[in-house]
Amino acid sequence: MSMNPRIEAVTQRIRERSVATRAAYLALVDGARTRGPNRSHLSCGNLAHVSAACGAADKAALMGSARPNIGIVTAYNDMLSAHEPFETYPALIRETARSVGATAQVAGGVPAMCDGVTQGRVGMELSLFSRDVIAQATGIALSHDAFDAALCLGVCDKIVPGLLIGALAFGHLPVVFAPAGPMPSGLPNKEKAAVRERYAAGQATREELLAAESASYHAPGTCTFYGTANSNQILLEAMGLQLPGTSFVNPGTPLRDAFTRAATMRAAAITALGDDYRPIGRLVDERALVNAIVALLATGGSTNHTIHFVAVARAAGLLVTWEDFDELAACVPLLARIYPNGDADVNRFHAAGGTAFVFRELLDAGLLHDVETIVPGGLRAYARDARLNAGGIGYVDAAPASADDAILRPASAPFEATGGLRLLQGNLGRALVKVSAVKPQHRRVEAPAVVVDDPGRLRELHKQGGLPRDFVAVVRYQGPRANGMPEMHSLMPLLGMLQNQGRQVALVTDGRLSGASGKVPSAIHVTPEADLGGGIALVRDGDIVLVDCEGGVLEARVDAATWSARRPAPNGSPAGLDIGRALFALSRANVGPADEGALSISCGPPRPPTPVGERRTETEYDLGRVAAYAPFEAKDA
Structure with a gap:
């Protein structure tokens, strides 16, 4: 072929x-x-x-x-x-x-x-x-x-x-x-996820949750x-x-x-x-x-x-x-x-x-x-x-046919004709979304933004009854420079439970999302990140946000004049306890953007020096400097 x-x-x-x-x-x-x-x-x-x-x-x-x-x-x-x-x-x-x-x-x-x-x-x-x-x-x-x-x-x-x-x-x-x-194999993952969602809804005890988790990771x-x-x-x-x-x-x-x-x-x-x-x-x-x-x-x-x-x-x-x-x-x-x-x-x-x-x-x-x-x-x-x-x-x-076509299928009869990933772009920036686990009816969400700078705040709003029926959770200041780009997996039980109730919900974040997360449409790795003044720092509570997984759009539906007049919102959730953060201050200060690998170190070969009087553009890739690895000849043998 x-x-x-x-x-x-x-x-x-x-x-x-x-x-x-x-x-x-x-x-x-x-x-x-x-x-x-x-x-x-x-x-x-x-x-x-x-x-x-x-x-x-x-x-x-x-x-x-x-x-x-x-x-x-x-x-x-x-x-x-x-x-x-x-x-x-x-x-x-x-x-x-x-x-x-x-x-x-x-x-x-x-x-x-x-x-x-x-x-x-x-x-x-x-x-x-x-x-x-x-x-x-x-x-x-x-x-x-x-x-x-x-x-x-x-x-x-x-x-x-x-x-x-x-x-x-x-x-x-x-x-x-x-x-x-x-x-x-332990407790099936679907059963584990169901207990997590019941716990998020207050319908399962901590003891039940721990028993389910321990039966899965065992x-x-x-x-x-x-x-x-x-x-x-x-x-x-x-x-x-x-x-x-x-x-x-x-x-x-x-x-x-x-x-x-x-x-x-x-x-x-x-x-x-x-x-x-x-x-x-x-x-x-x-x-x-x-x-x-x-x-x-x-x-x-x-x-x-x-x-x-x-x-x-x-x-x-x-x-x-x-x-x-x-x-x-x-x-x-x-x-x-x-x-x-x-x-x-x-x-x-x-x-x-x-x-x-x-x-x-x-x-x-x-x-x-x-x-x-x-x-x-x-x-x-x-x-x-x-x-x-x-x-x-x-x-x-290899076997000529799958032993279970609910799990594995041939290229001639796939689950979907295209792979499970899309690039989204718009005035909020560039992001990626994994669509392979998102059901078709949830792949386009257009709803008011609920903007938080701390993922824990979203759970607080839910407990207080402060979340709209349909909404796009915008969790910002989670990018590599601001916060080391943590995963937002802890939000998935809550958002998954709300989606199960028939509500249209989505996540937009400059943080990451666990590889174990799936069914909620999530525009992740948004770049430029909020800490660099990206569009995700301009969105405000109540703005209508479109997350269109199949159309490749990530956009706040705000008129251009209003949008251009806005200034980045400050980080409303500054770092609290240190717990090792200070050790990585240089990493946060030097890290590159997500779409360039979020590297905090130089890797690859040395690149030619920039000519005197010329300036590297922000998008020009710096391969870093790594000394040639040459062996030492014996000196005192």
Whole structure:
């Protein structure tokens, strides 16, 4: 099947607008490749530090041979269910590495916070910036120049994008991602959501709510809804950075351990020391990024990736825009219904055919590029199902039909003809809306604005009976510069309950929305944000606001003269308790806009200096400055 012309056109535009920045990035990647093991260029004192804590066999291998050394970057902690299984991975990885003539060391750890814990709490204001901290921590882990490949252990929301950005700064290294898998299914997500809405209406007790939540989140592994964490896994497979079929295998199973062993073997096999060198900086090109976006749209994945993957692209010297997401959405069919876009969780999606089915359908329809990946066979290798056998993992062709067409459908008979995302524009700014979970009758809301600067104020107004029957909740001063861009998921039970009552409601915010949120139309990531004087700071209580998900309109119905005479309203909810906010003051001061990835760090190659007397425009992209990663020659050996 030839490539869909629209997919090809978007890919070509990304390629053309990124010519200079991509060339600069690849020059860094190619310049950092060395002859022999990377550690062989270390001084004797450097190398002694690297191997000091190793056992005799590993120390001998590190000191004297051309065996590859794998750096493990782990997001392990035992407070988060998704990352708790990683506790045992390093021992298994080291054992497997030795079996194939390699060594492996934990190079470093990265923080892993959970939006599920910080929802509605002050800690959520640090959440988005944790991605950039993770990228920097990954860079620190890999900075020792002692590794020939890396294994990244991470699953959840900001962790995988942060690991990707950090790994791309060391783009000459092959990098393999190894996930932990989802927990077994618990209380169905639809039942959990119903208890949440009853609690918001005062019809369920806190004890009932806690029992429902605990029955849903109940074991090691990723949460089973299709939020940002599980979207990460499908996107990594679509880019060819995880082993085929590895995303949704439960922790603690023989197949899960077999995948971890196989990931280790693959990392050892694709270093510059062999004849199958596959550096991550070469694999992550414009085609791989388009594949990730297509897979996100086809499965109704998390809106958070409209920020994260703009940032990931820039780390690889590529310029991706929200217009690219919007245009791809217009030609990518929706193939999956996974909660919050349906009733099924990711375990049922996996049983219905999972990623192998999705990739086979998208490839056959000409909607995915068949790119080089970490395994032989290109992306076609990802259109096969994994099976455990005596030799490890084997693969068979994906099932010809979905095992449950209420969850998974072929490209010839999708749930919807277009993907679940739209770009909205108007005098309120630019925003994105996820339409795949919004029923058609709720996709256009025109109603008076209820403007708040603190999401908690909306709940107070509801308790006081102060909300109109139909309204658009405008929650502003939640952007990355003002407030770290927290998620507004804590509002969804209230807004969902009001929608269930037959009321027309919508959300407009310069904050984010959880990947677990769905049925309420929500224009999110509004940019320019209120703190920069964007249109969202001009809207007033009672203004009629139109949120048209299918027409692509986000507009306050205010005459132009009145609108232009207005000045931004001040932030009516200044920061209260610190709880770590001060540590991230520089991040808030330096963060870029949402549609440029909300980056608070420099990433990508250095750009040419601006000529004297010239000024960069506000929209001109600054790729930042990253020193060329060149090895040190031995000084005192």
